[in-house]
Amino acid sequence: MKQTNVRQFFAQFPTDEACLAHLFNVRFGQGHTCPKCERAAKWYRIKAELAFSCQWCGHHIHPMVGSIFEKSRTPLQLWFYAIFLFTTSRHGVSGKELQRQLGVTYKTAWRMAAMIREHMAAVDGESPLGGEGQVVEIDEAYVGGETPNGYGGRNKTIVLGMVERGGDALVKVVPNMKGETVKKIVKENIVPGAEVHADMHVSFDQIGREGYDLRRINKKALDAYVGPNGETVNSVENFWRHLKCSIKGTHISVSPKHLERYAKEFEYRFNRRMRPETMLDELLSRFPELGA
């Protein structure tokens, strides 16, 4: 299935009312067991509230309760459209862009963007990578800040990236690249038994003693970035290239404080690159950060 385009989006979501009905359908749906009378029920839209009512006992379900839309005064259709933009853009969406597209104030747009990024991170989750028979590439990047392309420039944030071959990415902002720091992150996020590919950076030395099959690639010594036994960090380097290029193109500057959110936004999309058409409904149906 192909990803929805903007015309299809507005055909499906012409009004706030259509959005509310969709939110009910993806979160609960017709036949949803009533939490009060515990019967499988038909649910009827009631007009007095933004709610649906059980055919048997009249219990109300408010589709926005327990979602990121619950406390917002921004119309539901604008929220849906904002999320749509985040799922269809390859390079992310800046606050300015959202302000322009939605016709809301910059403050509102910025807050919506931050909430959507946090939501994407929560839905993506933090399942560890690796395990027996899996290959995981690990690499660090210095992202954001003010020095263009420089390593260790001012206000740069160190991000540690792990990408399972053919699978998911997991990124973590780290305070430094000390061996102990890297080892701790690896143990928390890669299941032992995995073959871990890393460059010659001294910070990765300790990983080999922790139950991982560590393979090194000396990038400086090779023309091609693949070692004699298939060692490579190409996947994770592609991830960095894409992230850095997008941050440079879309966002004027990203402070260390916000960088993790941006990186997680890319992680979310990367992990769904084979099924982009599922992103919108996934983001509308699950709110793990709110216990729903």
Ligand SMILES: [Zn+2]
């Ligand atoms: Zn009921």
